[in-house]
Structure formats: structure tokens, C-alpha cells
Amino acid sequence: MIVSNIIPLDNKRSKIFIDGEFAFILYRGEIKNFKLCTGEEISSPVFDEICNIVIPKRAKIRAMNLLQKRDYTEYKLREKLKEGFYPEPIIDDTIEYLKSYRYIDDERFAEDYTRYHMESRSRNRIRQDLMQKGIRTDIIDRIIENAYREEKNNPELDICVSLLRKKHYDPDTITYEEKQKLMAFLYRKGFGNEVITKALSLDTSGI
Structure with a gap:
């Protein structure tokens, strides 16, 4: 296996290409420690250490750091790891590790x-x-x-009523055109016809 190219990604990391194909991301210090140079051979033990120890460990640490800040779904966490150029098999292993401890659920x-x-x-x-x-x-x-x-109450109905109250809805004075605009407004919010119809039938001023 030959290190075919080392392309800087930023001021700390570089993309490492092996035999013409992207392999992994390494920090400058790691490149130096592993003595990787463009055009030179990378030994199997070094390659295995990077792929089976260095990168998997880094992927887990990266994922844990992300989860410390907020919760992620499996899909969104996969996307974040892909942005870090982690190989798919390592992402799969990282996700399974996190799921085993219910860090993602x-x-x-x-x-x-x-x-x-x-x-x-x-x-x-x-x-x-x-x-x-x-x-x-x-x-x-x-x-x-x-x-x-x-839920004992109907949360959607409560939200609709609250929105209508803010719009100063009055079923006794509203015009047909105004009512249609309000209905369209509630539809865009994602409410169904049944909830909207019920909310419009109520006197929101007294609720």
C-alpha cells in the first residue's frame, strides 16, 4: 500500500489517500508519528492501527461530544459523522456502540x-x-x-383557540373572507379540518 497523496483539510488535519483512494483523516502530529509521506509505503501494522484503533476511537469521542451538547437521532448523528469524513463501517460500529448504552434512542x-x-x-x-x-x-x-x-384535554384544540384569540377572532363579526384566511393560516400550521372547524365554532373571547 502506497500513500498516494496527503491533502490538507484545514490547519490541523489532512486527508490521507492510499493507492489513489481516500482512506482517512489524520492530524499533523499523527502523520508525523506514523511517518507517512506521499509516495512512500504504509505498512500493514500501521494501516491496521489507524483503521482499527485510532479512527474508531476518535469517532466515538466525537459522537459523545456531540451528544453532550444535545440529543441526536440516529440519522442526524450519522450525518454529523459523515461530515467528519468517517468511513461508513466505523460510523456503523460507533452507532451500535452508542445504542448499546442507550446514548441514542x-x-x-x-x-x-x-x-x-x-x-x-x-x-x-x-x-x-x-x-x-x-x-x-x-x-x-x-x-x-x-x-x-x-392527554385528557385536546392540545391541538387549545393551540387553535389560543391562535384565534391572538388574531382577535369573533365568530359574530368575522366576514367570510376573513374566516377563510384564518382557516388557511391554521392549515399552514398543520392543523386538521376537524380541529379547525371545532375551534372556529367556539367563542374564543370567553375561553
């Missing part, structure tokens, strides 16, 4: 996200948000269904 993430936002966002908006975060639709639908079933 899409079901827990979906449940926490749903319960936190159900007082301020529509059910459809929450579902779309979770889908964009890469969570499987079967998990999303089950978590959302359970969360709303356990």
Missing part, C-alpha cells in the same frame, strides 16, 4: 420531542419534524398516538 427522542412540543405545535407538524430527523414512521405514529391518547 430514537423512541425516547420521539417521545420527549412530542411531549415537549404538543402544547405549542400541531400533531402533523410534530410528525413532519420527526420525519425530517430521520425517525422511522412506524415509531413516530406509535409514539404520537400514545402521547395524545394519554
